[in-house]
Structures are given as structure tokens and as C-alpha cells.
Amino acid sequence: MSGGVNTSAIFRAIFMRDVRLAWSQGGTGTMALSFFLIAVTLFPFGVGPEPQTLARIAAGVIWVVALLACLLSLDRLYQADYEDGSLDDLALSPLGLTGVAAAKILAHWVATILPLVALSPILGMLMNLDAGAYGMLVLSLLVGTPALSLIGSVGAALTVSVRRGGVLMSLLVLPLYVPTLIFGVGAIDAAAGMTDPLPHLAFLGAVTLVALVIGPIASAAALKLSLE
Amino acid sequence: MHRFANPAEFNRLADAILPWAKIIMAAAFAYGLYLALFTSPPDYQQGESVRIMYVHVPAAWMSMFTYMVVAAASFTALVWRHPVALLAGKAAAPIGATFTALALITGMLWGKPMWGTYWVWDGRLTSVLVLFFLYLGYMALWRGLDEEDKAGRAASILALVGVVNIPIIKFSVDWWNTLHQPSSVMRMDGPTMPAEMLWPLLTVALAFKAYFIVVFLYRMKLEINLRKLTVLSSIEARG
Numbered sequence: 335m336s337g338g339v340n341t342s343a344i345f346r347a348i349f350m351r352d353v354r355l356a357w358s359q360g361g362t363g364t365m366a367l368s369f370f371l372i373a374v375t376l377f378p379f380g381v382g383p384e385p386q387t388l389a390r391i392a393a394g395v396i397w398v399v400a401l402l403a404c405l406l407s408l409d410r411l412y413q414a415d416y417e418d419g420s421l422d423d424l425a426l427s428p429l430g431l432t433g434v435a436a437a438k439i440l441a442h443w444v445a446t447i448l449p450l451v452a453l454s455p456i457l458g459m460l461m462n463l464d465a466g467a468y469g470m471l472v473l474s475l476l477v478g479t480p481a482l483s484l485i486g487s488v489g490a491a492l493t494v495s496v497r498r499g500g501v502l503m504s505l506l507v508l509p510l511y512v513p514t515l516i517f518g519v520g521a522i523d524a525a526a527g528m529t530d531p532l533p534h535l536a537f538l539g540a541v542t543l544v545a546l547v548i549g550p551i552a553s554a555a556a557l558k559l560s561l562e
Numbered sequence: 563m564h565r566f567a568n569p570a571e572f573n574r575l576a577d578a579i580l581p582w583a584k585i586i587m588a589a590a591f592a593y594g595l596y597l598a599l600f601t602s603p604p605d606y607q608q609g610e611s612v613r614i615m616y617v618h619v620p621a622a623w624m625s626m627f628t629y630m631v632v633a634a635a636s637f638t639a640l641v642w643r644h645p646v647a648l649l650a651g652k653a654a655a656p657i658g659a660t661f662t663a664l665a666l667i668t669g670m671l672w673g674k675p676m677w678g679t680y681w682v683w684d685g686r687l688t689s690v691l692v693l694f695f696l697y698l699g700y701m702a703l704w705r706g707l708d709e710e711d712k713a714g715r716a717a718s719i720l721a722l723v724g725v726v727n728i729p730i731i732k733f734s735v736d737w738w739n740t741l742h743q744p745s746s747v748m749r750m751d752g753p754t755m756p757a758e759m760l761w762p763l764l765t766v767a768l769a770f771k772a773y774f775i776v777v778f779l780y781r782m783k784l785e786i787n788l789r790k791l792t793v794l795s796s797i798e799a800r801g
Binding site for chain 2: 488492493495499505508509513517537541552555556560562
């Protein structure tokens with residue numbers, strides 16, 4: 335029976351469903367994008383409009399806000415499916431919970447985070463980012479943000495049955511985001527300071543790869559717990 | 563190990579260890595504090611304030627050690643469904659968080675005379691701070707879920723994800739620090755330590771470890787008795 339089932343078709347179906355949901359009304363896609371834009375523009379009001387000050391903190395601000403946007407949008411990655419019972423159905427699919435988690439994480443990254451990455455040069459402009467660092471801004475976000483989705487998914491899965499799990503989830507996940515933030519900002523600062531950003535980028539990629547190994551498995555284990 | 567999955571068996575073991583652990587704790591504290599406060603020499607650079615080290619360094623060691631205990635307990639609990647191991651993580655975590663807070667506070671008190679400020683974004687301080695956050699998350703997750711057993715296993719998954727991340731966090735924070743603050747921060751592991759300082763340090767460290775064992779075993783017994791109480795009262799309620 336299982337021979338007839340095409341697991342990659344199931345993976346694609348879950349992926350497409352989540353992408354569509356993210357961009358339907360009330361989905362996380364537009365909200366995360368708006369949050370990203372608005373939260374970054376708050377910083378010049380807070381620290382003052384001097385171009386030098388903004389340039390110095392641009393990389394850090396954009397990364398931190400991207401991280402928070404990711405966290406906010408991950409809040410209900412599994413919760414809606416858990417509440418309406420579709421997670422029970424998904425758990426029975428031949429893909430297994432690990433595959434389901436992987437599909438949902440990928441959908442989150444593509445639908446919610448990739449638009450932020452695409453928008454980031456405009457925010458770099460608003461924050462007076464050093465002219466030589468735009469390419470590295472996009473590249474470091476591309477390499478680093480998958481780790482945010484992957485690690486955040488574990489937090490979302492652990493708190494899936496907690497009614498207001500968002501705050502608890504950020505408490506669990508934020509400490510684990512520290513390495514990604516450090517290497518991501520490090521790469522941009524290196525590019526802006528005319529030094530070699532490659533070591534930062536390599537470590538950033540390494541963190542993402544570790545998260546790729548841990549994220550879906552730990553998420554599946556946590557989801558299985560809440561479905562018992 | 564499975565023998566100690568039986569709570570009664572565990573309680574018997576704990577009662578056998580406790581008196582010895584208490585004796586070692588009392589003796590090591592008395593001797594270690596005497597050495598640290600009276601016989602050890604003041605540092606040629608840091609003066610008397612170097613004595614903070616005899617609390618600070620053992621507390622920092624214990625903060626790491628206890629996280630390893632929590633992680634090992636979590637692993638055992640998840641892999642073998644070991645009920646006592648689940649409670650071991652719960653019992654150890656607040657002790658570890660307290661040691662971590664103690665390491666941070668003594669570090670700040672030490673930093674004021676040495677660096678002229680309570681807080682420096684030094685690599686070590688920062689990674690201990692992140693470790694403190696990991697403890698908080700673990701403890702919050704235990705409280706966050708209603709069902710005790712599920713809460714424990716969820717927290718165990720988190721502890722294991724955390725233990726994989728600790729070396730990465732440590733490394734990244736060191737890396738970040740060297741970029742943003744080229745040296746200037748005095749490192750306590752610079753010169754090799756003379757014997758009259760190393761000896762009190764190790765004695766206090768032993769005292770801390772014995773203290774951990776005493777408090778840990780009492781907390782374990784408490785958790786086991788609480789479970790027993792819940793079971794008994796639910797039996798009674800059913801009549």
C-alpha cells in the first residue's frame with residue numbers, strides 16, 4: 335500500500351497549503367512584512383537620525399528585527415492545525431511527523447521570511463547601511479534565516495498545547511538564536527569594514543546546517559508528545 | 563539504573579548517601595572558607611578582591627555541571643521512559659539556575675573593582691548569561707504545560723536541544739567578543755595559579771558539589787513524595 339503513496343507529492347501538498355495560508359487573509363506573510371518595515375523605522379526615532387549612528391547599527395537592527403518577525407510569525411506554526419485536529423491527520427500521513435514538520439518549516443521560510451529578505455535592501459537604505467554591504471546583507475539573511483525557522487519550529491512545537499504560548503516560546507527560542515545573530519551581523523559588518531566576511535558566513539552556514547539536522551526531528555518529537 | 567526507576571529504591575539510596583554528603587559538605591565548606599578567607603594570599607594585582615574567585619569560579623563550574631546533569635537526566639527520561647530521571651531534571655534545574663545566578667552576581671561584584679563597571683560584555687559573562695536564560699526556559703516549560711508528564715518530556719526535549727547549542731553559543735560569543743572588544747578585559751585564567759590559591763579553590767568546589775548532592779537528593783525525595791501524594795489523593799477521591 336505504501337508503495338503507491340508518493341511522499342514527495344504529500345510534502346509538496348503540505349508545503350503549498352501552508353504557503354497559500356500564509357498569504358491568504360489574516361495570514362502571517364503580510365503581517366510579518368509590515369512588522370519588519372515598521373519596527374525598523376522605529377529605531378531612528380529612538381537613537382536619532384544621524385547617518386553615522388544609523389550606519390553603525392544598521393546591520394544589527396535589521397537582523398534583530400528580522401529575528402523578531404520570524405519569532406512572531408512562528409508562534410502559530412502548528413497551533414492552528416493542532417486546535418482544529420488536522421495535525422492528527424497529518425501525523426498519520428506516510429511522510430511522518432518529521433517530514434510534515436520539514437514541509438511546514440520550509441513553507442514558513444519561503445512564504446514569510448523570503449519576502450523579508452527581499453525587502454531588506456530597502457531597509458538598509460533607510461538605515462544608511464554602508465554601500466558595500468548590501469550584497470552581504472541579503473546573502474547573510476539568506477544563509478542565516480533558515481536556522482531561525484528551524485529552531486523556532488522546535489519552540490512552536492513544544493508550546494503547541496499552551497494557550498498563550500507565544501511568550502513562553504520566545505523565552506525558549508531566543509537564547510538559541512544568539513549564534514545566528516552574531517555570525518549574521520558579523521558578516522555584514524565585515525563587508526562594511528572591508529574585511530573578509532567569508533569566515534562569518536561559513537559559520538553562519540554551519541549553524542543553519544546543525545539546525546537543519548535538529549529542527550525537524552526535535553519538532554516531530556515535541557508534536558508527538560502533544561498528540562498523545 | 564532501572565533499579566532506581568523504582569521510587570522506593572531511589573529513596574533508600576538517597577537516605578544512604580545523604581549523611582555522608584552532609585558531612586563532606588560541612589567539612590569542605592569550613593576548611594575551604596578558612597583557607598580562602600584567611601590563609602590564601604591576596605593577589606599582587608587584584609588585592610583582597612581576588613577572594614571573590616573562591617565563590618565565583620566554583621559557582622560557574624557548577625552552573626555548567628548542573629546543566630549536564632539536567633541534559634543527562636533528560637536523555638535518560640526520553641530514551642528509557644525513566645520516571646525518576648524525569649524528576650531528576652526538574653529537581654536539578656533550579657539548583658543550576660541558582661548557581662548560574664550566583665556566578666553572575668559574584669562576577670558583577672568582582673567586575674566593579676576590577677573593570678570599574680558591574681557589567682562588561684565579556685565572552686564568559688555573556689555565555690553564562692545565555693546559560694541562565696536556557697535554565698529559565700527549561701523551568702518555564704515545566705510550568706507551562708498542565709500535564710506533569712508531558713511537561714517533563716517537553717522540557718527534556720528542550721534541554722537536549724540546548725545542550726547541543728551550548729558549545730555553539732559559547733564559541734559564537736567568544737568570537738563576537740574578540741571582534742567587538744579587542745582584549746582590555748583581564749582574564750582570570752591568565753597566569754597559572756599558585757598552589758596556595760588553587761587548593762582553597764578546589765576545596766570550595768568540593769563543598770559546592772556536596773551541597774548540590776544534598777539539595778538535589780532532598781528535592782528528588784520531595785518530588786517523589788509529591789507524586790505519591792497525588793496518586794494517593796486521587797485514589798481516595800475515587801473512594
